[in-house]
Amino acid sequence: MSNLLKQPNLVKVLKQGDLIEAVFMEKTPRAAYFDLGAYGTGVVFGVELKNSQDILKNLEKGGMVSGKVVELDNEQGYIELSLAGAEKQKTWQVLKDYMERGEIISVKVSGANSGGLLAKFEDVGGFIPSSQLMADHAPKVEDGDRTKLLEALQKFVGQDFKVKVIDINPRNNKLILSERETVEENVKELLVKYKVGDVIDGIISGVADFGAFFRFADNPKIEGLIHISELEHRLIQSPKEVVKLNDAVKAKIIEIKDGRVSLSLKAMKEDPWLKAEEYYKAGQEVSGMVAHLHPFGAFINLDHSLQGLVHVSEFGGVEEMKKKLEAGTMINFVVEAVKPQEKRIILKIKK
Secondary structure: OHHHHHOHHHHHHOOOOOEEEEEEEEEOOOEEEEEOHHHOEEEEEOHHHHHOHHHHOOOOOOOEEEEEEEEOOOOOOOEEEEHHHHHHHHHHHHHHHHHHHOOOEEEEEEEEEOOEEEEEEOOEEEEEEHHHOOOOOOOOOOOOOHHHHHHHHHOOOOOEEEEEEEEEEHHHOEEEEEOHHHHHHHHHHHHHHOOOOOEEEEEEEEEEOOEEEEEEOOOOOOEEEEEHHHOOOOOOOOHHHOOOOOOEEEEEEEEEEOOEEEEEOHHHOOOHHHHHHHHOOOOOEEEEEEEEEEOOEEEEEOHHHOEEEEEHHHOOOHHHHHHHOOOOOEEEEEEEEEEHHHOEEEEEEOO
16 A cells, blocks of 8 residues: 555545456455555455355456455555455446447346336346336236236246346446337337328227327237327326226327327317307306316316316315315306316306
């Protein structure tokens, strides 16, 4: 270490966390020593020695290995190293290179939770979100029950999956993987024959909180998404209000981008707002079912697939509104205004 102090330029170059090539000198029951050239002597001991047993058992005197700098100058004047940490750091670099090149890698599924699959690449753990699984592997649990989701995913534990790295952060031990991305190129080729505006026959292959997955009948390898906002002209809380798993439906393509296709179910239905002023007039008495309560008011399902809104000010506050309205109940209202351009029908409680 005294040599280092005489050469401050070297001290600046070497810092904690750096990888350095180390030549194996000797091993004692408590430590292993390495020649670091101009930097002095490196040592591996304690927990790091235990973690490095697999590396050291095949290392002969004079053999070279990578070490990660843990401490620049310990009490004995040695540079503390981690061999296992160096191997893991190199693995992170390899994964980063794979992500930049867009290469497909193989990982082993080591566990599951309700949000996706845990996977291992060598000594680094990663995560495959359910949304990044291929259609055949994505859990098809219609009611979104977490226990059922977990059961559906646990069957993949122990299997090898082909994936791409889509997000990586070694400092936070974050590695996000995607199985769906591995088929993107093939899907791009298959989508060439389709265009925006095409009406497609298909089945609902999955239902999630944010929408429904739609598998093409004429090309089952293609699976698109119908966002919740494209399922119905009225506001809905859950896709399950409109579709269920394995429903056969027609949907219109509204976007094709980067190997992904978005579709619309409501585009296949006549927009009820075009005739809203024919159905309802200001001052008209109507009956409607309470659909959803929000801090700003309540949405009421009316006839003709239309929806009205009773503002919270009608009740004096949210708590008062909750006392008077309950989802699923029929209530009598008076139409205050019809605004089809804004897709709004303003209602008041019938006095």
